[in-house]
Amino acid sequence: MYAILDIETTGGKYNEEGITEIAIYQFDGHKVTDQFISLVNPEREIQPFVVNLTGINSKMLKNAPKFYEVAKRIVEITEDCIIVAHNSSFDYRILKTEFKRLGFPFKRKTLCTVELSQQLIPDMNSYSLGKLTRALGIPMSDRHRANGDAMATVKLFKMLLNKDLDKVIVKNAIKIEKKSKIAPNLLDIIEELPSDTGVYYIHNANGDIIYIGKSKNIRKRIVQHFTGTNSKSKKIQKLVSTVTYEKTGSELAALLKESAAIKANKPIFNRALRRTIFTHALYSFTDSNGYINLFIDKSNREEAPITTFNTRASGKHFMFKAADDYNLCQKLTDLYTTKTSCFKYEVKECNGACINEEPKESYNKRVNDLIEKYSYSNKNMLIIDKGRDIEEKSVFLIEDGIFKGMGYFDLNHQINNKAILKSLITPMENNKDTQHIIQSYLRRNKRLKVVDLN
Template sequence: MLYAIVDIETTGSYALGNGITEIAIVIHDGERVLHVYETLVNPQRHIPLFIQSLTGISNEMVVNAPTFDEIAAQVYELLQNKIFVAHNVNFDYSFVKHHLSEAGYELNLRKLCTVRLARKIVPGLKHYNLGKLCHHLEINHNNHHRAGGDALATSDLFAYLVARDSEEVIASMLKGRNSEQYLPPNVPIEQLDSLPPSPGVYYFYDVRGKIIYVGKALNLKKRVKSHFSNNKAGKQKQDFLRDIYRISFKPCATELMAHILESVEIRKLWPLHNRSQKGYLPQFGLFAYEDQLGYMRLAIEKNKNHFKPLYTFNTIIEGHHWLRQMITEFELCPRLCNMAKSADCENGIDATGCTGTCGANIDPAFYNERVKDAVNWIQTHLPTFILLDQGLTAEEQSCILIRNGNIYGMGYIKEERLLNDLDKLQAELEPLQDNDYIRNLVYKHAAEYPEKCISFNLDARN
């Protein structure tokens, strides 16, 4: 078995938008070096100053160097039928694979990461970056941050690890589609192995222990593995993989509960790499205010930071639907509900039954009582129900409580008697901050599975 130990220097951290400035490939048999290939590469783009300072490779040094297209055939032949080895292998592999693909060559090799190997064969060290690892193991490492120097140091490290691989870690990592080949270098495989094939929410942490991503899953093990099953060359993917150091999870009884918990956690933690839901807010609300004449007005408006709506809606159409019902049911003035522009309501909704309130012919106090009744009406006509489903164990049930149209809590219950007392039930559940996103998830699920719902008559119970 032969190994191609690779190191590259680049213009940036991700392959899709950056070039290779230097590449070294050391052909190794596990004991000794058989061949060394090394060359500067013209990346055909500017090398940032901080990278010039780090590597010592300047724009002037690569101007007459071959482009990657010109060396692609030679690189491809050197790598064929070898195990691709590198320190943080997925970084180097993503660049080489991407640029070979751009030149018309498809790379598909098994990989070994010397960071992951060292963590298993030489456990307990504080640092596993190449420089500090070589220093600790007394491995010669000259010419730091240059492809040739780093590749030769990695080859010596690899030989050191092979010689001490008494538990056949390398063979295990190369067996089939082993997850070790795809995991970020700093994530312990044990954390991936501990994930159950069941619903839940998972968390990715950075080197400081901060949560940087929250996700939901119907199958935790399968979903988390999927994050690492491809090594896309874009910046977002590469930054994401590089930042992950630890994984944890919380089990949930159902996919719906995992979906809800994910939303709650994202809004609470605002993880760096979560994009969805951060900007999700209910768009419209029902607002009440008093005008200069003392009339209580209602309006469906876009939500405002400093004014709390009586209720929220995803669309203005949904809001207007409820407001029209209130106008009809309680003989409210369309103009005072901002549903008509003119004094006689002729340009608004159908004003049949309008009692002249638009002309201020009704005492404000009398009219405002109608508005209060209408507001109470919408509160009592919003649904109250319990959504029951399977629990984490056979002895319990999962429970989600909606009261007056708002989500109040979620959790697990063992005593069915709690279902007869909403206040006691609510006290047993984990409180949830109501938002339209979660509420709509529950409403949709309840509509699909009405047999899981227990509905309540608010007038009778509240």
């Protein structure tokens, strides 16, 4: 017996979605023997893109039954059945999550019609339900609604059963849920963690912090620690007692807070990160002809760098792109070693600064434009990034080229007033690591909002 189903959800973060609609058809391999179709009140907001996709909105679900009210019927119609769905891992995970919230262990064997179709009907242009059924001539109505998608999956599955005459592929494709490899005490820790950007702190039984990290998805990263097989992961799994966290919204905030916390706490498993996180930097000098030269070197020089890099290779990669963007000479950017003209001059892509043909004033202006963009030396500016929720932004203050700290403000809060702004800022230490973190983040995030305070 099979329970062929489709689920529509609120969307949102992993393991935090709720069901908005469910359709289940009990199928004996020949015909439908039972069915259950219902809207479900998810008791949480529906993401706008999901409303546009499905047409299901909160008003429609106001009087719909909540999941606990339909749970018994779902258990009954799927009992002793193999769950079949198009991308069954998603639908099965959603069902398991909802039952887990009720304290009920829901376990079924599963079959995925995406995987079956790829084996039995190879070389299709697409295996999405809509495109696949259209290509196979399977009629479909109410796309992206549970009933329409579930009925289309019934017809598709019937076709796949007919193609697999000996039922060998279908039998081999049935997935039995494996027992979790994660110890029960670690699973309990994971359950309490959010799928948000932030900094996490792993504590031992004495409450001491043994590891600090940052992630765009805290829960996912902790799962990786708890399932890792390397030496450090195994030691963490053995010693961990609890995990605390701080949501930051902004990845830049997470990077800065992680760096500061590691310096302050010196956790035993963060030894590698206690060393400087950058090795190379961009420097400049003016040659005897008056041209500004740029070069990548180790970051332990006495003079202040323009910007810093994790490796020499990343510095060189940046310099090649910058030379193209600002039309700079490869000889004067240490990218092409020669005593005469550079390669770009030979192919008419260099204005001749390498052989003193281009006026030094025009060439140096472009170099200074690059330095101005990638160095915040002597600058007064704000960096605006994501907040911890949709109505909030994070703000980072640079004064006279020195990182002063960060804070959060509501979208309707005016931050033009310097006195108000400073009251929002939590002071943080300025050092070489924070400078590197901020500069590399600005390089990687071109659309970041930067407000000049001069």
